[in-house]
Amino acid sequence: xxxxxxxxxxxxxxxxxxxxxxxxxxxxxxxxxxxxxxxxxxxxxxxxxxxxxxxxxxxxxxxxxxxxxxxxxxxxxxxxxxxxxxxxxxxxxxxxxxxxxxxxxxxxxxx
Amino acid sequence: xxxxxxxxxxxxxxxxxxxxxxxxxxxxxxxxxxxxxxxxxxxxxxxxxxxxxxxxxxxxxxxxxxxxxxxxxxxxxxxxxxxxxxxxxxxxxxxxxxxxxxxxxxxxxxxxxxxxx
Numbered sequence: 001x002x003x004x005x006x007x008x009x010x011x012x013x014x015x016x017x018x019x020x021x022x023x024x025x026x027x028x029x030x031x032x033x034x035x036x037x038x039x040x041x042x043x044x045x046x047x048x049x050x051x052x053x054x055x056x057x058x059x060x061x062x063x064x065x066x067x068x069x070x071x072x073x074x075x076x077x078x079x080x081x082x083x084x085x086x087x088x089x090x091x092x093x094x095x096x097x098x099x100x101x102x103x104x105x106x107x108x109x110x111x
Numbered sequence: 112x113x114x115x116x117x118x119x120x121x122x123x124x125x126x127x128x129x130x131x132x133x134x135x136x137x138x139x140x141x142x143x144x145x146x147x148x149x150x151x152x153x154x155x156x157x158x159x160x161x162x163x164x165x166x167x168x169x170x171x172x173x174x175x176x177x178x179x180x181x182x183x184x185x186x187x188x189x190x191x192x193x194x195x196x197x198x199x200x201x202x203x204x205x206x207x208x209x210x211x212x213x214x215x216x217x218x219x220x221x222x223x224x225x226x227x228x
Contacts (some may be wrong), residue, residue: 003154020163031215042117042204042219043155050214095215103154 004091006102014110019076021105023089031092032072033099034063038085046087047074079109112141115207117220124195125228128217132190132223134205140185141207145217149202161188195227 006023013019022031029051035043047058049065049072057061062075072091076083089102114137119197134144142163147155159180160168167180179191188207192199204222208215 033216035219040202040222040224042115042206042222045216045218048214048216090217092215095210095213097158099217101155106152107160 003016004089004100004102006089006105008105009103010106010108011045012110013079015081017079019062019079019083019107020073021075021087021107022071022073023091023102024071025091025100026070027091027093028031028069029091029093030069030095031099032063032065033090033092034072034074035088035090036085037088039106043088076107080109081109081111084109113137113207113209113216113218115205115218115220116206117223120221121226123222123226123228126196127194130195132192132203132205132225134190134207134220135186136186136207136218139207139209141188141209142185143186143208143210144182144207145206146180146188147204147206148191149204149222155204158186158190158203182202192225195225197227198227200227 004023015019022053034046037043043098047056047063052069054065060077063071086104086106088104092099116135118133144161147156159174161180161182163182169175182188206217206219
């Protein structure tokens with residue numbers, strides 16, 4: 001099935017730095033979701049986006065639904081050690097359709 | 112957010128035996144649940160879509176006789192790995208669809224680590 005292109009594949013940053021990652025698709029999506037997965041756990045939903053141009057925050061996390069509807073961005077401000085994990089994006093063309101997942105961004109925060 | 116549970120969290124079994132994994136949506140009704148398989152450091156691989164009261168839809172390359180899925184109620188779906196072999200060892204994750212008239216979201220369970228000896 002289709003996979004979304006997610007970048008970067010991995011990031012190593014210092015505690016306190018800001019983080020940016022993105023997800024792109026060749027298709028238009030009407031829903032974008034961002035998840036975080038800790039080792040040995042299932043993905044946890046962070047932010048859901050349902051409208052082009054939408055900017056939504058969840059604490060230090062901010063995600064945006066790209067205007068073209070072919071991309072989405074996730075930013076983490078002032079990173080802390082517990083931000084470590086793998087972040088996945090997911091996109092859906094229309095309500096009720098399958099969700100396609102990104103390849104993941106592995107984040108390492110150095111104290 | 113919505114809660115999805117999965118049981119067991121870990122299972123070790125002998126080659127040739129069958130293993131059943133349960134996925135429950137605890138605080139909402141899920142007409143659709145999904146089963147994924149994840150290999151180390153890789154993304155989620157969709158195995159099948161489970162619809163309440165009907166047969167599951169399997170992705171290409173996934174053996175339906177090997178991975179039996181039953182979605183008997185709006186809150187429970189089960190995945191049975193039949194005649195398990197070491198190559199079936201993996202992390203299996205279910206998710207449940209939470210859908211309204213205008214939004215659609217997937218909520219994941221905590222996953223099941225299967226080890227086949």
